[in-house]
Amino acid sequence: MKAAVVPSAGAPWEVREMPTPEPGPTQVLIRIRASGLCYTDVHIASGALGVSFPHVIGHEPVGEIVAVGSAVTTRRKGDRVGVPWHQSSCGRCEWCLRGKPTFCAKAVSTGIQTQGSHAEYMAAEAAATMLVPDGLAWEQAAPIFCAGYTVWSGLRLAEPRPHERVAVVGIGGLGHLAVQYAKAAGFDVVAMTHSKDKAPLLRQLGADEVVSDGRGLADAGGADVILATSNSYAPVTDAIQGLRPDGRLVLMGVAHEPLAVPTSIMWVRGRILGSSQNSPEHLYEALDYAARGKVRVIAETYPLSDIARAYERVKAGAVRFRAVIVP
Numbered sequence: 403m404k405a406a407v408v409p410s411a412g413a414p415w416e417v418r419e420m421p422t423p424e425p426g427p428t429q430v431l432i433r434i435r436a437s438g439l440c441y442t443d444v445h446i447a448s449g450a451l452g453v454s455f456p457h458v459i460g461h462e463p464v465g466e467i468v469a470v471g472s473a474v475t476t477r478r479k480g481d482r483v484g485v486p487w488h489q490s491s492c493g494r495c496e497w498c499l500r501g502k503p504t505f506c507a508k509a510v511s512t513g514i515q516t517q518g519s520h521a522e523y524m525a526a527e528a529a530a531t532m533l534v535p536d537g538l539a540w541e542q543a544a545p546i547f548c549a550g551y552t553v554w555s556g557l558r559l560a561e562p563r564p565h566e567r568v569a570v571v572g573i574g575g576l577g578h579l580a581v582q583y584a585k586a587a588g589f590d591v592v593a594m595t596h597s598k599d600k601a602p603l604l605r606q607l608g609a610d611e612v613v614s615d616g617r618g619l620a621d622a623g624g625a626d627v628i629l630a631t632s633n634s635y636a637p638v639t640d641a642i643q644g645l646r647p648d649g650r651l652v653l654m655g656v657a658h659e660p661l662a663v664p665t666s667i668m669w670v671r672g673r674i675l676g677s678s679q680n681s682p683e684h685l686y687e688a689l690d691y692a693a694r695g696k697v698r699v700i701a702e703t704y705p706l707s708d709i710a711r712a713y714e715r716v717k718a719g720a721v722r723f724r725a726v727i728v729p
Contacts, residue, residue, distance in 0.1 A: 404729070405458045405521030406709045411449030415710045420458070423517060423525040430477050430528045431469040432485070436540035437519040438462025438701075439709070439725040440548050441575060441633060444717045445656065446513065453514060460727070461487055461512040463519030463526075464534055464543045474528040483531040484547045484689075485512050485519070487679055490527050504679070520709060522729045532685055535693035545575070545699045545724045546688050548679075553580040553629060554691070555684040556652040556677035560627040562589055569593070569625035570609075571641045572632025572655055573600055578700060578723045580629045581607050583688070586696035589627075594619055594641055607698075619644025630654060635661045645672045652677050701726045 403422045406415050425431040437460045445451055446459050453459065464484040467477055477483065491498050491506035498506050510516060510527075517524060534543045553576050562568060568584040569592040570577050577593070584591045585608025593609040594616075595601075601612040613619050615637075624646040630638040635657040642663065645651060647670045653661070654677050663674070679685070691697045701724040704712040712725045 403522040404706055405517075406460070406706060406727075407456050407458055408447050410455045412447070415447070415713055417707055417709065420521070422523050425469050425471045425525045427471040427473040428527055428529070429471045429525045430467045430474060430483070430531060432463065432465040432483060432524050432526060433468045434463055434519055434522055434524055434729050435465040436544040437464075437521075437727045437729070438544040438548060439520070439712055439716050439727055441716060442548070442656070443513075443713070447713070451514060458517045458521050459513040460518030460520035461514075462544045462548045463512070463524055464540050464547065465524075468523075471528065477528045477531060482534040482536070484534050484543055485524075485526045485531055486547050486551055486685055487511050489516065489530040520706070520727055522706070532682065532689065535689055538689065538693045541701055541703055541726045541728065542692055542699050543689065544726050545579075545701060546692050547685070549576050549724060550579050550583070550688045550692065550697065550699070551679050551685045552576060552654050552677070553631060554583045554688040555680040556629055556654045556675075557583060557587065557627065558684050558687075559675055559677045559680055560629075560650045560652050562587075562627045564588075566626035567592060567623065567646070568627045568629065569619055569641065569644065570629045570631060571637050572630065572634075573597065573604060574631065574633075574719070575721070575724045576631035576655060577629075578604075578607060579697060580631055581609050582697040583691060584608070584629070586691050592619060592622055592625055594637065596637075616640035616643040625649065627652065633657050635659055639664065642667055642672070645670055647671060649673075650675055654678065699724055703728050705729075
């Protein structure tokens with residue numbers, strides 16, 4: 403099979419011929435139909451997450467099952483499936499026994515401890531796979547397995563109540579989906595961005611108001627939930643001045659700099675929540691919204707042979723809004 407290989411940390415990606423994986427007893431073999439190229443791939447390719455190189459990364463896979471392991475009973479050949487970040491855990495530690503396996507120190511993550519999805523085939527634990535709704539295009543489904551799952555799961559973690567307002571900071575690959583999910587769930591949505599050219603599109607996607615900074619958010623009435631999807635924390639710090647009493651700030655974008663928290667968060671009794679992908683239930687819901695046309699991924703598609711260019715565009719922030727590789 404063909405696969406995109408990162409030879410070493412920071413090195414240019416190469417498309418190589420590799421052996422097609424054989425599924426283990428509890429695994430399935432997936433023919434990849436689409437693989438989202440996430441900004442987290444930039445962190446992984448730089449060596450920031452401790453991957454051993456050379457390595458095939460990618461953690462937004464969807465495709466058809468072409469083979470099943472001997473112990474697999476819940477999946478069959480021909481199933482349309484995708485695989486999220488978390489694949490398996492030890493099953494024995496405190497967090498596994500508490501029913502929170504994502505906190506397991508020995509957790510296995512797609513594209514980190516396993517071969518990733520920027521390839522023609524990928525093996526994955528059958529128990530980790532999620533069925534992709536019929537009718538949902540591959541290119542639409544793939545980014546839901548990380549970007550969509552992440553923002554919807556973060557919103558669910560914040561537990562917004564009826565009549566509360568949701569603000570989205572960082573209108574990129576995550577943020578454009580966060581606006582749509584918040585609107586689909588019935589909330590008034592404020593999008594915060596310095597890019598004035600994005601305002602018309604954001605209103606089409608469901609934003610009730612578009613503001614440029616935290617002062618603008620406060621002047622617009624503030625937000626009970628702020629979804630911080632930016633890969634820079636400066637605008638997140640700025641947005642806190644628009645947090646309403648008992649408000650929640652949900653961090654889901656990864657930045658290199660530390661987060662500066664203003665003392666104003668004390669006076670409104672605000673909370674900061676860290677969030678990634680919190681429950682398979684949330685993934686099911688995120689896919690369902692997309693299948694029903696409530697959420698639409700805006701993506702650029704690239705053949706696997708052009709993945710090096712796609713990666714450089716993602717790294718430079720030139721993609722609007724997601725990049726999807728189609729083997």
